[in-house]
Amino acid sequence: MRMCSTPTGEIHHLRSSIFSLLHIWTRFYLEDEDKVELFMYINEFYEKAPVDQWIKAENMSEDEKETARGIITTFFEYFDELGDCPSESVEKVFQGVVKMRCEIVPEFLKVVSIPDSDVSQLMENILYYENTIICHLKDKHRLLVPFRSEIHRLRSSIFSILSNMVDADGITIDGDHIGDEEFIELVTHIHNMYENAPEEYWINIENMTVEETEIARRLIEFFMNFNLEFSESCPPHVIETVRSGLVKFRCEIIPEFLKVSTFHPDDVKVLFQHMLYLECIYTTDRNDYDIKSSYPEDGVCYHYVISPESIISSGGNAVDAAVAAMFCLGATNPQSSGLGGGFLMTLYNASTGRCTAIDAREEAPALSSEKMFVNNSDASKYGFLAAGVPGELAGYWEIFRRFGSGRVEWKQLVQPTIELLSDGVPVSAYLDDVMKVKERHFRLFPSMKLWINPATNATYAAGEKMPRAKLLKTLKRIAAAQDPVQLFYHGEFAEIIDREMRANGGIIRKEDLAAYKVRVHETPLVAHLKNGLAICGGPPPSGFAATQLIINIMSNLYPNSSVYQLRHDAKVYHHHIEAQKFAYAQRTLMGDTAFVPSADQLSKRMLTPAFLASVMEKMTDHAHETAYYGGDNKAAPTSVLRTSPFSMEKVTESQRRRRLIGHWFGAAVESEELGIVWNDEMDDFSTPGMANGFGFAPSETNFIAPGKRPMSSMSPLVVYDDNSKKIRMVAGASGGSKIISALAKAVIRTLVFGETVKEAIDAPMLHNQFTPDISQTDQYFPMELKSMLESDFGQKFRNTTGFEGIVQAIHAKPGGKIEVCGDFRRKTDQKPAGL
Template structure:
């Protein structure tokens, strides 16, 4: 456990006393003695000032890293920045890009301007996770109208796609030319900018073009991904060439200067000519031609027919003081809403007992796991059914009702968990991957949470040599009929492949709003199927248990997605809590490799002033920026 404050010690460095005999002034006149006393007093007060300043700085660090003893879990003392601002802020998982977002806000840009500019940069420095060849989900809160809007830029299945297209070769859904869906990233940027942007379209591109053309330092997460694929057979020669440092003949390592010159030219054309340059212009044709040369079937008509989907945000009211605006289908905001409403119904809002009492903490994690299981059991059915257009609306109305939540809570037992059949349908959903996220709030309180992805690292393993754009592998997010998973469970029929369809996603970018209509928490995550549970855990710690946003993000996490029936836990999760969960019948498995990664901006309102705090998860090496 974290040591109580009274047991902490701070080791001070001894400083040798000033030796008068070593000074150059050796006169001992009365006047010299007086001067020496003045000098001595000045030195004393200077030393005192230094001690006070250093003590203040150490106390601030202490306040962030060593909070009260906390039974909810050990806080890993991470080096991530705990940003404190009063005007605007950006949190992103690509450190070089936070400043671009901040600079756009400083120019008077809307939160949407800053988010798009940040993401364009992220597509340059993190091509393993996102880019113009992928897709995204946006949640936007307008603090003037108090309305939430979502923009769905998720990739779609091309017009030649069929639900059995991968039956003979399931691996081709995740790598290679047939795994590529129609990208929606750029269309979503354009739609958001047309509706909310203040700065010119071109201003959002300039800094990223310069970075791609003149070079940038390879960040840790890209280096991590490159090490991960060092033995991969799925990376094609054109992509390998892009990712190889000519000076060493090896994939780029952290700190080495990387270039994306073809992508810089593509960004310049899109900056100057707008979104039609990609969806119905020369750049789009090059993108299609390069894919077809590598075995793809997509046509320019697929790009021309793509439209970003603009909808009202899904809203879940937790209590009179708190509601969440989040993603409807195909995102997983509904799953997030179910988890949070269950925990609200169980009485955890502003209930601090789990922080100070072991029995309460162990029961909390059992309840949270049960909430995860009930919520994820619903996920497989959360998709449009073309054969029954009313089915999804009826289901959403049902699971949004108080009666539905109360019924779930009545089934949660404090002393044990239950077999999978107890929680709902036994169909599996395809596990998604990858992703990156940014959260932004501007000076007026307008807020944006955007999660974006090319799915697996480096998507399909293909790049367009003419444009520098990496192709997604979103077709792997669908399921194929008659293919059971390793647990011999059938796939959900609601996520089968159909032309023009968007697959289900774990992405759930969200904005929490207080009772006065002010944004309280702008949050999202990367990490595939662990995204939704990570957002829920951080939101609960920040909004229910009053922890600052850095502590909430730093803290160790668990994950359960209904199937497989196992709690996944980070290696530093409290063993005493794990033992209590095992005693209740839960199966446990440690998470190997990188877990979920959360980016968030939190706001408090005191005496008509706004206090903004921001953090980017240490697990990926991002950062925050603001004023």
């Protein structure tokens, strides 16, 4: 028999190669060619190896079991689609993925204990991978047969519910409400249909029956005439599926339904307004306010602790509300923020027409050096050595004293979070997911052992209360302090931090804490746009200079633009990509302006009409090689997590800020006495000869130096009318290098092309960061448009890898209303609030 005659050495080699690649995947992102190689090895192994030599839990070595645990965790975080699989390898790769799901993963799951719901999610991830590969094989009819019955069932269910919706005897109509349960079921089916069905099975006018066409016609009329009102809340555990289904409903199904008969353009516009409103009411709280709006972002804070509108109504201002929200987020979103990190903020006072930029970013300790992480790259990401001097609490105190209302006491802003911590932090679904991914780090570092629930010997699950007794004690001291900065940076807390850092290999000393100063830029960067608007933000290390350049280029290219042009002219997207290349090219030359005078000069020069004109002269109708755009073409991709509360007051002032600790849970260590999770911002610096953890190649302007602050893509910004000085938009984003492109996209589509803020944020991602010279898109970006950009304009594409750019924004509409929108990609229970 052939399998029995296969040499044992070859089988051993295949098995060793499989585990080697899987191990690499647990530590680094695998390129497409590596994934192809892995799955071809798996296919070959299971073709050649006798059954008794297949990979089993009982025959795995300890190293292989550790790899098994790591890859299960990795699949939850980074199971990206396969971007480029050679046609001659597709079927072998497909068979390898099937074996991975059917043979290997079940064995791996025997060595790591995870909840059944996570097993289901893991299998969904792998099935999605298989479907991606099937797209390469759609001409091979036999591979699509197993999916037909499921696709037919989903399609039938969708049209059945749609039929009920327009039938008086069907779905229950209570007052002005569509029945929530059945509507949620409908969009869930839509999500599943478009996630699982190959494109040729999607709903379109060509494959609809006569009965389905009639349902489509009646549904369009129903939506155009029905008075849609505020819905009951959508259950948190299905909110992402519902959001995805609603987007597919609007972007895929409704355009096909509109082909069944002729409709007036004004009616079509009303229809899409209704569809967008449906997306808002089913996936967020009501978000259209008359006077003031605050966006604490996290639903746990809003439900349990913070009511920003109550702070403002009782005499506080936007800054007071922001500080209260930030304290809460540090407790409930410890994976992305907290007292162990720092932030950037942009303030705007409409009464004076002045912006102020706050830099409370982390900085390098005095014992740091340019080459401290050479040949020790992991130390810049994990452990106490990775932590920079935190600026978070110093920043809170600075903005409270200088920009707060003066009518709210400091302890009033900390007390709500203290009350929350007294009963334990309610774990959100998002925090639950992140902690599962980071569990291996919690078990590796002793200071993180309290993140494991002793009752289950697993990380805390969604809905459980997680005790943070040490942080509670710390916040009580901070709330009671007459001068919390004295306590933290000069007094008892500084002694504790110094002692713990010395004991654990960190280099932050009490002298570093005492020397830390918040930077307040009274004259930050201000750019003037073509359409009579001005936009302000902070200097480097903020990424604002690059963000505003993209917006300014597009504002000048399309001064009298319209939504129609945005949706029908491919050249708009070519220009958008080119604008990004020019902006990101300049970013490669920047660093902390206190240490790099040339970065200060460059960021200011980028605001000038002369600089803008020089870029506009180089804008052509075809893409170019990287050297054409200037900058340092050694730069490479990045990906990082941030979190972002913000608030806006119509009359007085606005603030937009970004806050961070770095990767999820920063350096994956915390103060054993203070309960503070430490940042890993030393990895945001460059090290000679090495890329950092986010893939950035070394840049001399961003090398480590004592007291220096690392570069960031964070770009908190405020847009206002250049004449009346009234606020028009307050926005920020998260997502590493994609912050700049995502934020620019939202502002451009809202203020240049006239989309609603939700349309602008929901729009497909389009990202190019200069090097590598490839534009990234998400699954929603139209294939036809991508093809046109490639063939007509010479652009190159790949699907996005790593994290996406996530935007939150407030848009002050000309009529006086304020729109608030959180990005559906965020996958958290976001709660805007207002008056």
